[in-house]
Amino acid sequence: MGDFLQYTVIGLTVGSFYALVALGYTIVYGIIRLINFAQGDLSMVGAFLGWTLLVSFGFEHLPIYLALVIAFVVPMIGTAVVNLGILQFAYKPLLRRSLLAILITALGMSLLLQNSAELIWGAAIEAYPPNLLPSSGFFVGPVHVTYVQIALVVASLLLMGGLVAFIQGTTIGTAMRALAVDHDAARLMGINVDAVIRIAFVLGAMLAAASGVMLGIYYVQIHFTMGFLLGLRAFTAAVLGGIGNIPGAMAGGMLIGLLEAYTTGYLSGTWEDVVVFGVLITVLIVKPTGLFGERVAERM
Amino acid sequence: MALLEVRDLHVYYGNIEALKGISLSANPGQIVAILGGNGAGKTTTLRTISGLLRPRSGSVMCAGKSLVGVDAHVIVGMGVSHVPEGRRIFNILNVEENLNLGGYLIRAQHQLIKERKAAVFGLFPRLAERRGQLAGTLSGGEQQMLAIGRALMSDPKVLMLDEPSLGLAPMLAKSVLKTVREIADRGAAVLLVEQNARQALAIADHAYVIEVGRIVLEGNAAVLAKDERVQKAYLGGFESVGSA
Amino acid sequence: MIAQLTERPVGRVYATVRDRLGRTPYWSRVVVSLVAIGVAVIFWNDDYVTAVAVSVATYAMLGLGLNIVVGYAGLLDLGYAAFFAIGAYTSALLMTQAHWNFFTTLPFAVLFTGTAGAILGYPTLRLRSDYLAIVTLGFGEMTRITFNNWEYAGGPNGVLGIPWPNFFGYELNTQADFFIVGLFLLAIAMIFAEHLDHSRLGRGWVAIREDEFAAESVGVPSLRLKLFAYVMGGMWGGLAGAFFATRIGAIDPTSFTFQLSVLILIVIVLGGTGSLPGVLLGALVVVALPELLRELSDVRLLVFAILLVGMMLLRPQGLWPRIRRKPKPFYGLQEEEPEDVAARILREHQVQMEERDRRHAAAGHKVPAAGEILLEVDGLVQQFGGLRAVDNVSFSVRRGEIFSIIGPNGGGKTTLFNCITGVQRPKRGRVLFDGRSIVGLRPHVIVSRGIGRTFQGIRLFKNMAVFENVMVGLYPRHRTMTWQAMLHTPGERKDELRTLQESRRWLSFVGLESMAGQLASQLSYADQRRVEIARALAAHPHLVLFDEPAAGMNPTEKLELVGIIRKIRDLGITVVLIEHDMSLVMRVSGRIAVLDHGILIALGKPAEIQNDPAVIEAYLGREDDDMGRLTAQEA
Ligand SMILES: Nc1ncnc2c1ncn2[C@@H]1O[C@H](COP(=O)(O)OP(=O)(O)OP(=O)(O)O)[C@@H](O)[C@H]1O
Ligand SMILES: Nc1ncnc2c1ncn2[C@@H]1O[C@H](COP(=O)(O)OP(=O)(O)OP(=O)(O)O)[C@@H](O)[C@H]1O
Ligand SMILES: [Mg+2]
Numbered sequence A: 001m002g003d004f005l006q007y008t009v010i011g012l013t014v015g016s017f018y019a020l021v022a023l024g025y026t027i028v029y030g031i032i033r034l035i036n037f038a039q040g041d042l043s044m045v046g047a048f049l050g051w052t053l054l055v056s057f058g059f060e061h062l063p064i065y066l067a068l069v070i071a072f073v074v075p076m077i078g079t080a081v082v083n084l085g086i087l088q089f090a091y092k093p094l095l096r097r098s099l100l101a102i103l104i105t106a107l108g109m110s111l112l113l114q115n116s117a118e119l120i121w122g123a124a125i126e127a128y129p130p131n132l133l134p135s136s137g138f139f140v141g142p143v144h145v146t147y148v149q150i151a152l153v154v155a156s157l158l159l160m161g162g163l164v165a166f167i168q169g170t171t172i173g174t175a176m177r178a179l180a181v182d183h184d185a186a187r188l189m190g191i192n193v194d195a196v197i198r199i200a201f202v203l204g205a206m207l208a209a210a211s212g213v214m215l216g217i218y219y220v221q222i223h224f225t226m227g228f229l230l231g232l233r234a235f236t237a238a239v240l241g242g243i244g245n246i247p248g249a250m251a252g253g254m255l256i257g258l259l260e261a262y263t264t265g266y267l268s269g270t271w272e273d274v275v276v277f278g279v280l281i282t283v284l285i286v287k288p289t290g291l292f293g294e295r296v297a298e299r300m
Numbered sequence B: 001m002a003l004l005e006v007r008d009l010h011v012y013y014g015n016i017e018a019l020k021g022i023s024l025s026a027n028p029g030q031i032v033a034i035l036g037g038n039g040a041g042k043t044t045t046l047r048t049i050s051g052l053l054r055p056r057s058g059s060v061m062c063a064g065k066s067l068v069g070v071d072a073h074v075i076v077g078m079g080v081s082h083v084p085e086g087r088r089i090f091n092i093l094n095v096e097e098n099l100n101l102g103g104y105l106i107r108a109q110h111q112l113i114k115e116r117k118a119a120v121f122g123l124f125p126r127l128a129e130r131r132g133q134l135a136g137t138l139s140g141g142e143q144q145m146l147a148i149g150r151a152l153m154s155d156p157k158v159l160m161l162d163e164p165s166l167g168l169a170p171m172l173a174k175s176v177l178k179t180v181r182e183i184a185d186r187g188a189a190v191l192l193v194e195q196n197a198r199q200a201l202a203i204a205d206h207a208y209v210i211e212v213g214r215i216v217l218e219g220n221a222a223v224l225a226k227d228e229r230v231q232k233a234y235l236g237g238f239e240s241v242g243s244a
Numbered sequence C: 001m002i003a004q005l006t007e008r009p010v011g012r013v014y015a016t017v018r019d020r021l022g023r024t025p026y027w028s029r030v031v032v033s034l035v036a037i038g039v040a041v042i043f044w045n046d047d048y049v050t051a052v053a054v055s056v057a058t059y060a061m062l063g064l065g066l067n068i069v070v071g072y073a074g075l076l077d078l079g080y081a082a083f084f085a086i087g088a089y090t091s092a093l094l095m096t097q098a099h100w101n102f103f104t105t106l107p108f109a110v111l112f113t114g115t116a117g118a119i120l121g122y123p124t125l126r127l128r129s130d131y132l133a134i135v136t137l138g139f140g141e142m143t144r145i146t147f148n149n150w151e152y153a154g155g156p157n158g159v160l161g162i163p164w165p166n167f168f169g170y171e172l173n174t175q176a177d178f179f180i181v182g183l184f185l186l187a188i189a190m191i192f193a194e195h196l197d198h199s200r201l202g203r204g205w206v207a208i209r210e211d212e213f214a215a216e217s218v219g220v221p222s223l224r225l226k227l228f229a230y231v232m233g234g235m236w237g238g239l240a241g242a243f244f245a246t247r248i249g250a251i252d253p254t255s256f257t258f259q260l261s262v263l264i265l266i267v268i269v270l271g272g273t274g275s276l277p278g279v280l281l282g283a284l285v286v287v288a289l290p291e292l293l294r295e296l297s298d299v300r301l302l303v304f305a306i307l308l309v310g311m312m313l314l315r316p317q318g319l320w321p322r323i324r325r326k327p328k329p330f331y332g333l334q335e336e337e338p339e340d341v342a343a344r345i346l347r348e349h350q351v352q353m354e355e356r357d358r359r360h361a362a363a364g365h366k367v368p369a370a371g372e373i374l375l376e377v378d379g380l381v382q383q384f385g386g387l388r389a390v391d392n393v394s395f396s397v398r399r400g401e402i403f404s405i406i407g408p409n410g411g412g413k414t415t416l417f418n419c420i421t422g423v424q425r426p427k428r429g430r431v432l433f434d435g436r437s438i439v440g441l442r443p444h445v446i447v448s449r450g451i452g453r454t455f456q457g458i459r460l461f462k463n464m465a466v467f468e469n470v471m472v473g474l475y476p477r478h479r480t481m482t483w484q485a486m487l488h489t490p491g492e493r494k495d496e497l498r499t500l501q502e503s504r505r506w507l508s509f510v511g512l513e514s515m516a517g518q519l520a521s522q523l524s525y526a527d528q529r530r531v532e533i534a535r536a537l538a539a540h541p542h543l544v545l546f547d548e549p550a551a552g553m554n555p556t557e558k559l560e561l562v563g564i565i566r567k568i569r570d571l572g573i574t575v576v577l578i579e580h581d582m583s584l585v586m587r588v589s590g591r592i593a594v595l596d597h598g599i600l601i602a603l604g605k606p607a608e609i610q611n612d613p614a615v616i617e618a619y620l621g622r623e624d625d626d627m628g629r630l631t632a633q634e635a
């Protein structure tokens, strides 16, 4: 029982990172039906930008709050710029041409980001400052919870909450969902389609970057290939929750984090993927549009 | 100069010339009906004015500004609203969200949005009943109501309707056309494409008849309604069967 | 002047040559080009070049298999490497553990992958494409990890010492040998794929890609078609896997990663999705480019990524895109006189009807005669949340009549159609057609029982030509088998020709023959409605359901429509019509039902309905001038 709760804590922490990246997948997918394979690698870029600031530039020695603000905000902006660049140069020319071509381009961008990162930051594993946040914690019964875990989970919940408020609560958010249906009709409403797509890419990149920095703080070690597995898990999470569905992506992320933690805890790390995908396939067979279902409404 | 002024519009789909020099104009307070058989180019004309299609040549002016080459969403901001053919509602959003998007450009003015929504609900009580229903699950006629209501949300200066009565039950079709008249009377210029030519001409001030991309006839709506050629082609229909 | 004169014959010669080439059978072109490539490579006589060529051939084989799945059926598969792995392991284990000959292991490699494909595909192919992407990705990863953890298959070390294949005593052990075998397999794959693409299956796949729901509703068994593509592509991957295993001599799980699945996808998209020569070219690029970039070592992958993105941007349709020939609809068909067409339609239709009635009677069912009940709806209820869209509706339609359903917007008319055609399952109540219940059947099954329909919001296959749309409607009537389609047998050719001929007749029946070659999306709204009618008729239904066929037509066109509806009735087809145009409804209908708020408020002859106070109140309104004039006229 104690083990179980301990795994749960770990699962939720990791799950919240997945959820952040999954939201990026879901927003972009919701608008242009593109599985943006570069999403996980944007996280990696965010993680490295944060590392550069904290370690190379030595901001880790600033007062902790200031250091954290810089380490989150700057990478989020930087990654958003990168993502906008990708959108502008790689995706936009293809937007109305062929979905498969964009998909391949996205895979190409993923490869490109990884290899550029290797070129810039090297192939070695880099380390975040290990004691940035106090590594202490407290016990709830037999379960050890660190302050880092709490801080990270709270931070990601805040980010997600902000995103949900934006998408569900504003007309721009509604416009985003409308784009998934019909670009021309959206134009006829006065919606600047290109601008809305840009907003989505900015949001997606910012969430990814935040999760990258969090991963760095949590696991300490970062590597230029870290985006692959992260992206894969997040993509799985997005689909599990019902791709295009915002609460679904969050729940999916948490669920995948938990599954992973339990599998590693009770079975062995080698079976992680098998369990995660096994659950995914089972869920989809039972509920073809994911746990939370995508809103589908078609009439004849 | 009229509020909306279209001059010698040529539009191509690939190499096929769909519009071969269309000119028309509309003034505030005026309903201008556009008639024509299928494939004549009515829809193409409206799509070109609202910026969804680029003309190869010709001009479109609204309140003295050119609309050619301007993005569709900017044109909406200039007060031109278009109810497209085939409804094109956002089927995964609910009725209310669809209407909100109709008021996208005034989204900050919550009070105004509320008032206009209330007006639309007044016009189509069925939509009020179904506020929360996903638009994609509405019946065909309900979707048509939503498409019209959505366009009214922006309180346009120029309203273009592509077959607004399509799919509406006869009584409702009539009341929609009556509303269109009221909208014009309040000062909007209306371009009305309708297959229901009799009723369209009854409420219109001016009318154009398009055939294979050209205007073949134009004039006062009441006069055109009596024109023999119009009668035969667009009003005749069942009577001629009766006499045959 | 002189230039023109000399140019003309050259141009003409070129045109004729191209034309001739276009007309030689596809298989001969494949054989000639592959033999040419084979001869070139072998005469080059460079081991390195031959080895690269064998790799290209392997990737091309994989690409051809995946092309059926992605390019034809439109299923995004990100785990294709799994099939490659299963085939490779099956063959390798049978050769090393059971000491079988390579060629005897092939059927098993193919069988295993096919089975795996069917097991995974059957429950998951209902999913939309992007969901399928992750499911297949997961399948790929799970397969790899399973092999990695499976001791019998060598775990992470894989299977070593796989022997060379032995072909009747001749051991294939040089790269050139493998190249020849590879080319041979490629030729077969290309020929089969091309034939499939141009058969009814190919047409069905395009229809599914365009609009799966509509395809299903006009009689295309979408799940079966997708499963077929998936299993077929999988088996081909298995074959390629076996080939790969014996050629390399040792396999291990790292040969079958997600990256491989992605590379194969790149092969087909880069080449041009759906294009067979494109696959060859794509394989060449994907294999040869990294070889060329070898010098760059460090930045090799980076440059590869940039080039990949660059190529996609420059040629989004692929390097050798699939050419959609401008469809020449009735090229080579015998001309028919208009009167002939009508007579033939009638004759063909009667033959069809009789045949169906005979089968029906033979199965022990009663065949309704004209005037007897064909469709019976009994106590039908459909509910959405708290809303009763159809509320306890009962009526019956007699064979040979024109029956209309009218009523205010949201009255439940379309919902009623959806319940009859299997698009929705009613909450309660019975629907009997020809005396048999059809509730709960899949839409395509109901089509094959003899019910056709059109949709209120037009659902044509927008990027297919008009005549192809109608041909899809003929899907349920094909008699040829899949293997015939693959081999393009004379029987299949005849069947195709007949389909084409018939789709032409149906188009001339609705007056659209001249539009046959256009894409459906290029037609104006009213014409699209007529194509839908032709598509619904093509399967020779007993009963057609038209949902607002006159919407978007002007009075003159409506008049033509009345003529068409009557002609349909004269063929012996029963028509049920939803319409808001009263003058049309009153003209054509034998009987009219009125639905308001889901309730049947009136049912009767046009004159009765017209004067029914409840109907006037709910629907017609008081002073309908058109109607008034019409009644005056009829009187
Ligand atoms: N996307 C397209 N590509 C090619 N041709 C098109 C396209 N859309 C329309 N056309 C052609 O342009 C012509 C005009 O079409 P349009 O839709 O404007 O007619 P319409 O007058 O609105 O007819 P309807 O009353 O049937 O709606 C038609 O001949 C049509 O076939
Ligand atoms: N999936 C659904 N969820 C909720 N309500 C639905 C659903 N499908 C249909 N409805 C409602 O059921 C009612 C009947 O719809 P239906 O489409 O059958 O009407 P109809 O008679 O065809 O009307 P129209 O003439 O406008 O096409 C409508 O009010 C519609 O909004
Ligand atoms: Mg039109």
Ligand SMILES: [Mg+2]
Pocket (backbone or CB within 6 Å): B139, B140, B141, C413, C414, C415, C456
């Ligand atoms: Mg309906």
